[in-house]
Amino acid sequence: MTAPMVRCQRLRKSFGRIEVLRGIDLVIERGQVVCVVGPSGSGKSTLLRCLNHLEEPQAGRVYVDGELIGYDERDGRLRPLPDARLRRQRESIGMVFQRFHLFPHRTALENVMEGLVAVKGVGTAEARKRAGDLLDRVGLADRAHHYPAQLSGGQQQRVAIARSLAMSPKLMLFDEPTSALDPELVGEVLEVMKDLAASGMTMVVVTHEMGFAREVGDHLVFMDDGLIIEQGPPREVLAAPRHERTRAFLSKVL
């Protein structure tokens, strides 16, 4: 039997005295699209950032594709992974941010090329070709030579998705990818994500777009105060939430 794509066990994370994740258990199967919802400050971003070890958890384990993230485990003791191996793990996990974080001094094409050239060591000509194909895939072939400042928010986010895809990740993390966008630009980004889901990519999406969760999501996770309160098929959770807090949250966003 193959391992699930993601397995979180008893994950805990605190900043100083505040415990932000208080024991997260989560299993994500290959090809699943998992939507994470919950009120602000409930720890959604922190959970996502623990999955690629941008945050170091205080306790618990994260396995991606069967591999322990961030550590080597021997005789029950954890040692931080050497930098090069952690980088290899991150390489295979794409991440898309709320505020895009494109490299402003590089064009759209160069942004997509960056990981290929600087991480994978692909030659410039080959990288340019692959990056061009990816920009085409997110519908931005004609914007290749624009700098991020010359693109709309929706276009920037699509470039950011292409930049992540360039690393051929096995898992994609999205942290509120449409929250910084004007309403009329949300659709074009969700469309790209929908295509990606259809292609079989495993995705974890923190979002407030319940329509997307219902239509594209395979699994919905509701978080509150550092815990997963409720989870299940999106249609069921959205139609008949079992917990009071889920109900209260959904009544506000729907």
Added chain:
Amino acid sequence: MDRTVDKRDAAAGPAPDGPDLAQPNRISHPLRPGRWLAAGVTALVLVWLGWTIAVNPNLHWDIVVDYQFDRVILEGLWVTIQLTVASMLIGVVLGVAVALMQTSSSRILRTGAMAYVWFFRGTPLLVQLIFWFNIALIFPEIGLGVPFGGPKLVTWETNTLVTGFVAALLGLSINEGAYMSEIVRAGLRAVDPGQQEAAAALGMSRSKIMRRVVLPQAMRIIVPPTGNQFISMLKTTSLVSVIAGADLLTVAQRLYLTNFEVIALLIVASIWYLVLTTVASVGQHHLERRFSRGFGGTVPGTLRGRIGRNLRFTGSAR
């Protein structure tokens, strides 16, 4: 005729008694007597200054012309250029290194960086220069070997190693490094931390993140003050005349000590300093444009446009 069409016509075309909106607006600007007066006085002062300088018999313009391209002067000029470029290069490298130390997670590195900046910014450059020039008084010999009094592999006499030029280079570049580190630090801090995260999420190594993502963006903040430092360094090198640095000012002084043409030779030197700083300003402008790529419109217009605006006697009314 239909009344609605009539109305539309009245809105677009000339109304019988209203203004003709199809024509450019005619705006009569108010006279500004105060500004004209100030401009007149300024022009007068400039002309008068130029005239007194040109005809003043004490200024010996013929001597100035004689010495402007004198071989000794040109040699001093070359030393000044070398000192400036070399000190700035070393200063920038030191500055980047110290700035990175300051942002390090190791307290020892941070403390070392702080002490360096504290000491070299806190003492006069002139004192530092004289100190380096006289370093042989403290360390008569310099050697390579085991530290803390262990055996030495090779030793040199400090006085043969630290010439006037080397002392000048040491003093200027180490001092510059302290100032540059503050400039670099401000530049690094100005880069959105999200940039490092995005790069780390791609799997980039720390040194590549620095080189390919953070520093290029920090450059936009770092370049303008570094240009100022360079221009300032061109003139600061004249301080090394106190340690026989053989720079432009030193050779000018040497010449006027023999021929007593103090003013003329100071003018010769000043003209060269002006030439150097002017060339450096042009270079700075082009560098700023280069590093503002992708940020759009941070450098106001072209250089020619900027000069043109300053030279135009009466600008457009504002």
